[in-house]
Amino acid sequence: MIKGITRYIRKRLGKAPVQPVAKLQILPRSEHPISRSEIPEGALKVLYRLHKAGFQAYLVGGCIRDRLLGKTPKDFDVATDATPEQVNHLFRNSRMIGRRFRIVHVRFGREIIEVTTFRGQANEDESKHLRQSDEGMLLRDNVWGNIEEDALRRDFTINALYYNVADFAIHDFTGGLEDLKSRTLRLIGDPDTRYREDPVRMLRAVRFAAKLGFHLDPATEAPIREQASLLLQVAPARMFDEVLKLFLAGHALDTFRLLKDYGLFAFLFPASAEAFKVNPTSLKLVEQALINTDQRIADERPVTPAFLYAALLWPGLELIYSDLLKNGVPPFPAMQQAGNRLLQRQQQHITIPKRFAFPMREIWDLQLKLPQRHGKRAWELLHQPRFRAAYDFLLLRETAGEATDGLAEWWTRFQDTDEAGQQRLLENLGKSPARSKTANRKRGPRRRRKPADTGSSS
Structure with missing residues (x-):
C-alpha cells in the first residue's frame, strides 16, 4: 500500500523530490485522550449515521490536532467515502455547497458539521472534475478516492489525522503524530507544487505557526518568500475570510510579524x-x-x-x-x-x-x-x-x-x-488661545445665499 501511495504522490505532485511517506500508524483508544463525551452531539450523529449506512466515517483535521495538543477544538469536520449526493440524501438537514470543492453542511440548530468526501487522483475519465490554471493552481477538484489518497491530499501532516468511529482509533498516514511531538509544521508533498496548487496554503502555514507556536519545516518554509506573489491569483472575495482567520485566532500580532x-x-x-x-x-x-x-x-x-x-x-x-x-x-x-x-x-x-x-x-x-x-x-x-x-x-x-x-x-x-x-x-x-483669536475677529454680515433651482418638487 505504501509503495502505491508513493507512486500516487510522484504522479500527482510532479517530478520534484517528495518526502518519504510515513508508515501507517494506528493509535488505539487506550493511547489517546479523545473521548466521545467531548465530541458534539451533531458530529456524533453524522458519524454514526454514515457508519450505520455502510460508509466509512472519520473525524479529521484540526479537531484531532487541537485535542492531542491539549486544546479545546472549535470545529469538528467529518471525512467519508460517501459522495456529496449520498451524504445529502442521508441528512434532510443538509445542503451541498461549493463548486471548486464540493462539500456538504449538515446543520443542527446553530451547529454546522462539514462533511467532505475522500479525494483522490484523477484518471483520464475523471479529468473533467479536476482543473488547474497554467500556474498550477487548482480551480476545481472533485475527484473521489480512498482514505489513503485523501490523507496525501491534505495540506499539513498535523491536519491529516483521522479518528475512526468504528474502533475509536486515530489513523496517521503522513507522520503527523511525530510532527506534533516535535512541534513541526510540514507540508505533505513537494512544497513548491503544493503552494502553486493553492497559494492560500502559505497563509495557513503562517497562521498555524503563530497559533500553535510551531516552527516551519525548512522545506516548507523555503519557497514562501519567492512565491508570495502567487497570492495575487487568489480571488479577492476569498481573501476577505482568509484575512479574518489570520487575525481573529487570538495571535494576530505574531501572525502579522510573520x-x-x-x-x-x-x-x-x-x-x-x-x-x-x-x-x-x-x-x-x-x-x-x-x-x-x-x-x-x-x-x-x-x-x-x-x-x-x-x-x-x-x-x-x-x-x-x-x-x-x-x-x-x-x-x-x-x-x-x-x-x-x-x-x-x-x-x-x-x-x-x-x-x-x-x-x-x-x-x-x-x-x-x-x-x-x-x-x-x-x-x-x-x-x-x-x-x-x-x-x-x-x-x-x-x-x-x-x-x-x-x-x-x-x-x-x-x-x-x-x-x-x-x-x-x-x-x-x-478659552483656548487659538479659539480666542478667532472669536475676537469681527465678522462681516452674513449674506443669504439664493437657493438653487434643482428642479425637485421636494
Missing part, C-alpha cells in the same frame, strides 16, 4: 506596506490594533471586521490623504477621495463587503469630525452610531504616538462626566 517577514503582507495590504517605509508610526498603530484584538479575543469580547480593517488600511489612507492636502484639497473632500482611491486599489487584493466597508469609512470620517466640538456638535457626535468605534480608533491613534493634541483625553472626560461637567468642558474650549 506575514511581514515572509513578504506576504505586501500582497494583502500593499498601500499599508508602502506606508510603513515612509511613516514608522503607522506600523505602531497596526501593531497596537492587533495587540488590542488579541486581548479582546482573550477576554471573549467581540471584534468587528470593520474596525480591524480600518486599522489595517489606515496607514495607506493617511499617506494618500496627506498628499491630497499638500495639493490644496480641503480636509473632508481629501478624506473622501483618499478612501475612494485606497479601496479601489485594495479591492484588487481583498474584497471588503459593503456591510463592513461603510462603517469602516464612517470611522475614518469621524476622525475629522471629533475635533469639532463647539456648540451642540459634541452632543451630536456623542449620539452618532459609530461614535464609540471612532473614539476607540482615536485612542488607538494616540497610543501609537499620533499627535492628537489631547483630543482623546478630552472625549474621555466628556463621556465620564455629567451634563454640567460637559458644559464646563465646552466652555473651556472657548
Whole structure:
C-alpha cells in the first residue's frame, strides 16, 4: 500500500523530490485522550449515521490536532467515502455547497458539521472534475478516492489525522503524530507544487505557526518568500475570510510579524506596506490594533471586521490623504477621495463587503469630525452610531504616538462626566488661545445665499 501511495504522490505532485511517506500508524483508544463525551452531539450523529449506512466515517483535521495538543477544538469536520449526493440524501438537514470543492453542511440548530468526501487522483475519465490554471493552481477538484489518497491530499501532516468511529482509533498516514511531538509544521508533498496548487496554503502555514507556536519545516518554509506573489491569483472575495482567520485566532500580532517577514503582507495590504517605509508610526498603530484584538479575543469580547480593517488600511489612507492636502484639497473632500482611491486599489487584493466597508469609512470620517466640538456638535457626535468605534480608533491613534493634541483625553472626560461637567468642558474650549483669536475677529454680515433651482418638487 505504501509503495502505491508513493507512486500516487510522484504522479500527482510532479517530478520534484517528495518526502518519504510515513508508515501507517494506528493509535488505539487506550493511547489517546479523545473521548466521545467531548465530541458534539451533531458530529456524533453524522458519524454514526454514515457508519450505520455502510460508509466509512472519520473525524479529521484540526479537531484531532487541537485535542492531542491539549486544546479545546472549535470545529469538528467529518471525512467519508460517501459522495456529496449520498451524504445529502442521508441528512434532510443538509445542503451541498461549493463548486471548486464540493462539500456538504449538515446543520443542527446553530451547529454546522462539514462533511467532505475522500479525494483522490484523477484518471483520464475523471479529468473533467479536476482543473488547474497554467500556474498550477487548482480551480476545481472533485475527484473521489480512498482514505489513503485523501490523507496525501491534505495540506499539513498535523491536519491529516483521522479518528475512526468504528474502533475509536486515530489513523496517521503522513507522520503527523511525530510532527506534533516535535512541534513541526510540514507540508505533505513537494512544497513548491503544493503552494502553486493553492497559494492560500502559505497563509495557513503562517497562521498555524503563530497559533500553535510551531516552527516551519525548512522545506516548507523555503519557497514562501519567492512565491508570495502567487497570492495575487487568489480571488479577492476569498481573501476577505482568509484575512479574518489570520487575525481573529487570538495571535494576530505574531501572525502579522510573520506575514511581514515572509513578504506576504505586501500582497494583502500593499498601500499599508508602502506606508510603513515612509511613516514608522503607522506600523505602531497596526501593531497596537492587533495587540488590542488579541486581548479582546482573550477576554471573549467581540471584534468587528470593520474596525480591524480600518486599522489595517489606515496607514495607506493617511499617506494618500496627506498628499491630497499638500495639493490644496480641503480636509473632508481629501478624506473622501483618499478612501475612494485606497479601496479601489485594495479591492484588487481583498474584497471588503459593503456591510463592513461603510462603517469602516464612517470611522475614518469621524476622525475629522471629533475635533469639532463647539456648540451642540459634541452632543451630536456623542449620539452618532459609530461614535464609540471612532473614539476607540482615536485612542488607538494616540497610543501609537499620533499627535492628537489631547483630543482623546478630552472625549474621555466628556463621556465620564455629567451634563454640567460637559458644559464646563465646552466652555473651556472657548478659552483656548487659538479659539480666542478667532472669536475676537469681527465678522462681516452674513449674506443669504439664493437657493438653487434643482428642479425637485421636494
